[in-house]
Amino acid sequence: MQDQTAIITGAADGIGWAMAQGFAEAGYRVLIADLDGDKAASRAAELGTAHAGAAVDVTRDSDVTALAELADARFGRCDVLVNNAGIADRHLPTLEQDMEHFGRVLDVHLKGTFMMSRAIGARMIAAGSGAIVNIGSIAGVSGMPRRNAYGAAKAGIVSMTRAMACEWAGQGLRVNAIIPGYVETALVRALIAEGKIDADRLRRRIPMGHLAQPGDIAAAALFLVSGQARYITGTTLTVDGGWSAFGDSGDASSG
Ligand code: NAD
Numbered sequence: 400m401q402d403q404t405a406i407i408t409g410a411a412d413g414i415g416w417a418m419a420q421g422f423a424e425a426g427y428r429v430l431i432a433d434l435d436g437d438k439a440a441s442r443a444a445e446l447g448t449a450h451a452g453a454a455v456d457v458t459r460d461s462d463v464t465a466l467a468e469l470a471d472a473r474f475g476r477c478d479v480l481v482n483n484a485g486i487a488d489r490h491l492p493t494l495e496q497d498m499e500h501f502g503r504v505l506d507v508h509l510k511g512t513f514m515m516s517r518a519i520g521a522r523m524i525a526a527g528s529g530a531i532v533n534i535g536s537i538a539g540v541s542g543m544p545r546r547n548a549y550g551a552a553k554a555g556i557v558s559m560t561r562a563m564a565c566e567w568a569g570q571g572l573r574v575n576a577i578i579p580g581y582v583e584t585a586l587v588r589a590l591i592a593e594g595k596i597d598a599d600r601l602r603r604r605i606p607m608g609h610l611a612q613p614g615d616i617a618a619a620a621l622f623l624v625s626g627q628a629r630y631i632t633g634t635t636l637t638v639d640g641g642w643s644a645f646g647d648s649g650d651a652s653s654g
Contacts, residue, residue: 402428402476403419403426403427403428403429403476403478403479404427404429404430404470404474404476404478404479405419405422405427405429405479405480405481405624406429406430406432406466406470406477406479406480406481406519406633407419407422407429407431407432407480407481407483407599408432408433408455408457408481408482408483408484408494408511409432409433409434409457409483409484409485410429410432410433410439410442410481410483410553411431411433411434411435411438411439411442412433412435412438412584413577413582413583413584413585413586413613414481414483414534414582414584414613414616414617414639415431415433416431416442416486416613417612417613417614417616417617417626418465418481418613418616418617418620419431419442419446419450419552419623420446420617421614421617421618421620422479422617422620422621423446423447423449423450423590425621425646426441426443426528427467427477428449428450428451428474429443429446429451430443430451430452430466430469430470430473430474430518431443431446431450431451431452431607431617432452432453432455432457433452433453433454433455434454434456434484435454436452436453436454436456437454437574438452439452439453439454439604440452440453440522440548441576442553444610446489451469451473451474453469455516457482457484457507457510457511457512458503458506458507458510458514458516459521459617460465460509460514462508462517462609463490463514463515463518463552466515466518466556467470467518467519467578472524472643476522476526476626477519477522477523477526477530478523478528478529478530479518479530479531480515480519480520480523480530480531480532481533481534481620482511482515482516482530482532482533482534483534484507484511485507485508485534485586485591486503486504486507486526486546486586487504487549487586487590487638488500488545488546488547488549488550489505490545490546490590490595491521491545492545493545494549496547498549500534501541501547502548504548504549504552505548505551505552505555507552507557507564508549508552508553508556509555509556509559509585511551512556512559512571513545513559516531516533516559516563516574520563520567520572520617520643523570523571524567524570524571526571527570527571528571528572529571529572529573530572530573530574530575530623530624531563531572531573531574531575532575532577532620532623532624533556533557533559533560533574533575533576533577534552534576534577534579534616535553535554535556535557535560535576535577535578535579536549536557536578536579537578537579537580537581537637537639537642537643538550538553539551539553539554539555539557539578540553540554540578540635540643541643542556551557552617554577554649557576557578557635560571560574560633560635561633562576563632564632564634565567565633568632568633570590572632573623573624573628573629573631573632574632574633575623575631575632575633575634575635575636576634576636577616577619577620577635577636577637577638578635578636578637578638578643579611579616579638579639580605580611580637580638580640580642581596581601581610581611581639581641582611582612582613582615583610583611583612583613584613587610599654600650602653602654603650603652603653603654604642604645604650604651605639605640605641605642605645605651605652605654606616606640606641606642606644606645606651606652607640607641607652607653608640608652608653609640609654610640611638611639611640613651614637619638621635622636623636627645628639
């Protein structure tokens with residue numbers, strides 16, 4: 400992986416940061432792209448001088464263009480893109496949801512994934528190879544009350560993954576999505592602290608009896624971009640401890 404590069408959005412924290420660490424350990428040069436530019440820079444410094452951090456709002460076309468140009472200047476190639484940046488729904492009843500937040504959730508996940516893929520995909524097509532990993536959610540494949548925008552955005556990401564995978568398969572690109580279950584990150588810890596998620600009930604709903612660690616999702620991303628996955632494109636890889644496989648009544652585990 401000496402010269403290979405990975406651009407990971409939302410990588411200053413949570414799952415993205417675990418991915419940045421995992422890809423760096425695997426030998427990739429990593430570009431940490433995050434809304435929080437200072438944290439992105441300090442995280443990159445933590446990884447070492449081969450890596451870079453940059454401020455980007457994935458909903459802004461000009462930010463995305465600037466990021467792609469920075470990747471050109473700094474690395475000169477784009478082998479991997481992970482579209483990971485995300486924000487949570489407010490978990491409000493449908494009748495109380497405001498359109499501003501609804502729009503922002505759709506923009507960060509759906510528009511952000513589209514614009515990043517378009518900018519970096521163009522460079523991968525020119526090079527004749529590349530792998531894109533998008534981050535979905537179990538909220539996008541099953542009905543979760545109070546998560547209209549988040550669920551719809553994540554379902555849209557899966558649809559877009561399939562469309563881009565089919566369009567770009569002949570040009571050497573692979574596009575796949577990971578469907579994480581519940582992962583112990585700041586995003587989920589905040590929902591638990593606000594009483595929007597009951598951690599004990601949640602653990603009992605998961606057949607494996609515990610939440611994922613961010614590194615579990617990073618491991619799946621490393622697999623999807625690796626040579627071992629060379630014939631895999633347009634797929635979704637569920638990493639949820641059995642959450643979506645469970646269909647019985649009652650608890651799935653003792654938690
Ligand atoms: P997190 O809040 O810990 O980290 C998200 C990162 O994204 C932050 O560093 C934040 O600054 C950045 N970000 C937010 N908006 C951005 C924007 N507009 N442009 C660039 N960066 C932006 O969240 P996480 O739990 O690590 O989630 C990462 C991804 O995984 C998200 O797409 C989320 O929807 C998805 N996901 C998380 C879980 C979970 O249980 N944590 C489950 C399923 C899917």
